[in-house]
Amino acid sequence: MNEWLQILNNHIPDQRILTDLADRYSYSFDASFGEHLPDVVVQAKSKEEVVHVMHIANRYKVPVYPRGQGTCLSGGPLPVHGGIVLDLSQWPKKIDLNVEDLTVNVSPSVLTANINKEAEKYRLMYAPDPSSAHVATIGGNLAENSGGPRGLKYGVTKDHVLGLELVTPEGEVIRTGGQTIKNVTGYDLTKLIVGSEGTLGVITEATLKLLPKPRAAQTIMISFDEVRTAGLAISQVLTSGILPSKMEIMDNASIRAVESFQPAGLPVDAAAIVIIELDGHPQTLEIETELVREIMSKIGATQIVIPNTKEEANKIWQSRKQVSPAIAKIKPTKVSEDATVPRSKIPDMMDRLKEIKETYNVELVVFGHAGDGNLHPNILCDQRDKEEMRRVEQAVEAIFEAAIDLGGTLSGEHGIGTMKAPFMENELGTVGVEMMKRIKDSWDPNHIMNPGKIFAERGQKLVLTDD
Amino acid sequence: MNEWLQILNNHIPDQRILTDLADRYSYSFDASFGEHLPDVVVQAKSKEEVVHVMHIANRYKVPVYPRGQGTCLSGGPLPVHGGIVLDLSQWPKKIDLNVEDLTVNVSPSVLTANINKEAEKYRLMYAPDPSSAHVATIGGNLAENSGGPRGLKYGVTKDHVLGLELVTPEGEVIRTGGQTIKNVTGYDLTKLIVGSEGTLGVITEATLKLLPKPRAAQTIMISFDEVRTAGLAISQVLTSGILPSKMEIMDNASIRAVESFQPAGLPVDAAAIVIIELDGHPQTLEIETELVREIMSKIGATQIVIPNTKEEANKIWQSRKQVSPAIAKIKPTKVSEDATVPRSKIPDMMDRLKEIKETYNVELVVFGHAGDGNLHPNILCDQRDKEEMRRVEQAVEAIFEAAIDLGGTLSGEHGIGTMKAPFMENELGTVGVEMMKRIKDSWDPNHIMNPGKIFAERGQKLVLTDD
Numbered sequence: 001m002n003e004w005l006q007i008l009n010n011h012i013p014d015q016r017i018l019t020d021l022a023d024r025y026s027y028s029f030d031a032s033f034g035e036h037l038p039d040v041v042v043q044a045k046s047k048e049e050v051v052h053v054m055h056i057a058n059r060y061k062v063p064v065y066p067r068g069q070g071t072c073l074s075g076g077p078l079p080v081h082g083g084i085v086l087d088l089s090q091w092p093k094k095i096d097l098n099v100e101d102l103t104v105n106v107s108p109s110v111l112t113a114n115i116n117k118e119a120e121k122y123r124l125m126y127a128p129d130p131s132s133a134h135v136a137t138i139g140g141n142l143a144e145n146s147g148g149p150r151g152l153k154y155g156v157t158k159d160h161v162l163g164l165e166l167v168t169p170e171g172e173v174i175r176t177g178g179q180t181i182k183n184v185t186g187y188d189l190t191k192l193i194v195g196s197e198g199t200l201g202v203i204t205e206a207t208l209k210l211l212p213k214p215r216a217a218q219t220i221m222i223s224f225d226e227v228r229t230a231g232l233a234i235s236q237v238l239t240s241g242i243l244p245s246k247m248e249i250m251d252n253a254s255i256r257a258v259e260s261f262q263p264a265g266l267p268v269d270a271a272a273i274v275i276i277e278l279d280g281h282p283q284t285l286e287i288e289t290e291l292v293r294e295i296m297s298k299i300g301a302t303q304i305v306i307p308n309t310k311e312e313a314n315k316i317w318q319s320r321k322q323v324s325p326a327i328a329k330i331k332p333t334k335v336s337e338d339a340t341v342p343r344s345k346i347p348d349m350m351d352r353l354k355e356i357k358e359t360y361n362v363e364l365v366v367f368g369h370a371g372d373g374n375l376h377p378n379i380l381c382d383q384r385d386k387e388e389m390r391r392v393e394q395a396v397e398a399i400f401e402a403a404i405d406l407g408g409t410l411s412g413e414h415g416i417g418t419m420k421a422p423f424m425e426n427e428l429g430t431v432g433v434e435m436m437k438r439i440k441d442s443w444d445p446n447h448i449m450n451p452g453k454i455f456a457e458r459g460q461k462l463v464l465t466d467d
Numbered sequence: 468m469n470e471w472l473q474i475l476n477n478h479i480p481d482q483r484i485l486t487d488l489a490d491r492y493s494y495s496f497d498a499s500f501g502e503h504l505p506d507v508v509v510q511a512k513s514k515e516e517v518v519h520v521m522h523i524a525n526r527y528k529v530p531v532y533p534r535g536q537g538t539c540l541s542g543g544p545l546p547v548h549g550g551i552v553l554d555l556s557q558w559p560k561k562i563d564l565n566v567e568d569l570t571v572n573v574s575p576s577v578l579t580a581n582i583n584k585e586a587e588k589y590r591l592m593y594a595p596d597p598s599s600a601h602v603a604t605i606g607g608n609l610a611e612n613s614g615g616p617r618g619l620k621y622g623v624t625k626d627h628v629l630g631l632e633l634v635t636p637e638g639e640v641i642r643t644g645g646q647t648i649k650n651v652t653g654y655d656l657t658k659l660i661v662g663s664e665g666t667l668g669v670i671t672e673a674t675l676k677l678l679p680k681p682r683a684a685q686t687i688m689i690s691f692d693e694v695r696t697a698g699l700a701i702s703q704v705l706t707s708g709i710l711p712s713k714m715e716i717m718d719n720a721s722i723r724a725v726e727s728f729q730p731a732g733l734p735v736d737a738a739a740i741v742i743i744e745l746d747g748h749p750q751t752l753e754i755e756t757e758l759v760r761e762i763m764s765k766i767g768a769t770q771i772v773i774p775n776t777k778e779e780a781n782k783i784w785q786s787r788k789q790v791s792p793a794i795a796k797i798k799p800t801k802v803s804e805d806a807t808v809p810r811s812k813i814p815d816m817m818d819r820l821k822e823i824k825e826t827y828n829v830e831l832v833v834f835g836h837a838g839d840g841n842l843h844p845n846i847l848c849d850q851r852d853k854e855e856m857r858r859v860e861q862a863v864e865a866i867f868e869a870a871i872d873l874g875g876t877l878s879g880e881h882g883i884g885t886m887k888a889p890f891m892e893n894e895l896g897t898v899g900v901e902m903m904k905r906i907k908d909s910w911d912p913n914h915i916m917n918p919g920k921i922f923a924e925r926g927q928k929l930v931l932t933d934d
């Protein structure tokens with residue numbers, strides 16, 4: 001047994017140090033690509049235990065990979081160089097609301113949806129709503145800076161974090177930010193750490209901002225016979241003075257996938273549908289709904305559905321949520337992307353995606369958070385088919401290229417992880433990446449904190465198969 | 468002449484390299500404390516010129532202090548170690564709106580208020596509204612992460628920056644973020660740089676987010692005979708489900724100062740007034756106004772004024788804006804603080820400020836952005852009176868201590884600069900400050916980029932006099 005593994009035992013009970021192959025195997029993958037076996041899994045339950053792990057890891061130069069529920073779509077928790085998977089999902093779950101301050105303190109293991117559930121008891125809300133909120137931990141959301149449909153109006157995870165407790169790669173505990181809404185005391189370490197994909201330390205607590213929950217919401221579903229028109233419609237609504245809470249798009253392939261998976265009465269002949277949610281005061285919603293209807297009619301929508309009941313509205317949103325599981329049924333492998341473009345470029349991006357689909361002959365489905373330019377092109381394929389996977393790899397590269405060409409970015413909400421690391425310099429240039437690396441090096445001189453993520457290793461390429 | 472000064476001339480015309488004592492003197496101070504003469508002032512007008520300056524400065528290890536209009540309240544542009552003041556205010560003014568993307572590209576020299584003026588032509592707004600918006604540059608706002616009344620609902624400068632162009636301390640050009648609303652590609656350098664007070668590089672361009680301009684606004688002015696009640700009222704409104712765009716407080720001393728400076732009909736007998744602005748759809752405003760009125764009556768407000776016209780509302784806001792100039796008339800020196808506490812702690816902070824006023828026998832006036840816990844305690848004094856200034860220094864330290872005690876922060880929006888640097892460890896701990904310094908060191912190995920700011924020098928103390 002390794003010396004460091006023996007020392008680990010000193011502060012952490014045996015039953016939370018997993019070394020059996022079967023246990024380690026269940027920590028070797030996430031919701032993205034690749035399998036990597038860790039040497040050990042440590043289920044930490046306190047800040048002190050994390051400090052202990054980091055001290056040892058730093059001393060023996062053993063890689064550490066923090067992990068929540070493993071729902072990551074970009075490889076964040078994958079132990080690509082062996083070492084220690086630090087499982088934080090067993091941490092005691094804490095949701096301490098401070099209603100008067102409109103804040104909440106949470107432990108990393110809490111499921112994101114549960115934070116919102118608690119807040120709603122006091123007519124408050126935790127705004128970020130990643131689609132995985134009911135299965136993913138806030139710790140993972142913080143590490144990846146998760147988005148979600150409501151990002152259009154309310155912003156992403158980062159916009160709602162006031163402060164963090166972090167164990168540094170060298171095992172020191174720091175607190176960043178605080179309990180106040182405004183804070184300009186020194187560098188903004190909070191916003192640096194949120195979205196740093198576990199490469200700068202282990203988040204052990206967070207203070208989040210809550211908002212008054214809007215009184216009401218109104219859903220509108222609009223069908224189009226041209227994808228491009230849907231893109232233009234989105235742009236027009238946003239410049240009309242209305243800021244919807246959500247504005248999602250589904251192309252024909254997504255609509256058909258959902259209808260054959262769990263029929264919801266979606267218009268299967270539409271080239272695309274746009275689903276909007278307005279929130280606010282009921283009377284404002286009436287006025288804004290009418291305005292949206294006018295814009296959509298004028299631009300040439302083929303159908304406008306305005307549900308009268310909450311149940312009808314829920315049914316529409318449920319169908320949007322079913323896209324991911326529904327398309328996963330079409331073929332065994334699903335490559336989910338989140339390339340993001342400036343909002344006015346959505347129609348152009350839609351055209352480029354159509355070209356890519358044809359050029360590489362791949363099964364490409366498009367849906368996503370169109371209101372903020374954050375589309376989710378998904379390629380359905382079979383990982384065992386090497387020839388197909390080569391085409392998929394090329395198509396994915398072409399998607400990244402298209403997004404950057406149009407003034408966009410590699411990732412709107414999933415993160416860089418392992419998959420997109422090779423493309424970082426395309427977007428940021430050599431010096432841009434170098435300045436990020438300097439921060440990483442200064443905080444983690446031994447490179448033990450979630451290595452292999454964000455920054456590409458020499459010669460690293462996009463590979464979606466296991467060989 | 469210094470060798471580096473001669474080389475500066477190679478790329479920058481003579482008339483924009485100022486070495487005369489009179490010229491240098493006008494760059495030796497800002498709106499805070501202290502006077503420091505630079506060796507030279509360079510008025511840069513392009514990215515290439517900034518690159519040139521930084522290359523020379525880095526090679527000869529000459530400090531560089533970026534500066535906009537010098538309205539900083541924390542000493543950001545002060546050339547505390549001599550060297551080069553890099554004046555960016557003469558840069559060609561660019562405000563490139565991209566209406567369809569709801570973004571705008573600006574050069575650092577643009578006055579912040581002018582960005583909003585341009586945006587309003589398209590029914591859009593640039594949300595941050597620091598009180599100095601009509602005299603301060605966006606470059607300065609970005610460096611300091613400026614706030615403003617509308618921060619309550621819309622957040623501060625940082626929340627509205629999508630991307631930056633930055634010349635690094637070593638003279639390299641990088642672009643951070645981009646034109647998209649969502650972006651999780653690598654570390655968030657944008658939010659690290661905004662608010663870093665010019666210590667990490669020179670911002671030469673920014674892409675800002677615009678929002679649809681709310682249709683209408685409603686002002687409400689409420690008087691109280693107890694400051695504590697005003698604090699409670701603020702808390703109650705915020706937890707009622709209403710999120711006002713602004714929520715300001717003025718204590719009796721501020722009210723009286725304004726009334727004797729430029730009478731506006733404020734209630735001079737009130738212990739405090741709270742001024743609220745609601746924005747949104749006109750019909751929603753009617754409902755929310757009524758709700759605010761109910762809350763205020765119930766809690767014991769002595770007077771509720773709901774102006775019927777825009778002119779009446781403007782008059783009230785104008786009186787709020789007059790606080791700073793009005794109190795400046797009372798005594799020659801004004802020490803303006805921005806200690807910030809969690810919202811529920813506003814009543815406690817008010818009590819602590821009253822104690823401090825009595826203990827140190829100082830003329831203390833309190834006003835500010837109460838809705839987000841960001842008060843502006845101002846001490847009026849006479850810098851020539853050494854004995855008084857010692858008491859003022861102690862009172863300021865006591866204000867910092869009170870804010871930190873109550874779970875707050877040293878600075879909500881003015882920045883750390885020179886004045887608060889000695890107190891950083893009190894809030895962040897040794898390791899917290901150390902982790903910030905590591906970033907600074909890794910980006911600016913020669914420590915030439917705005918030295919003497921944020922990080923205290925050995926033995927540095929708060930000194931408000933010139934000796």
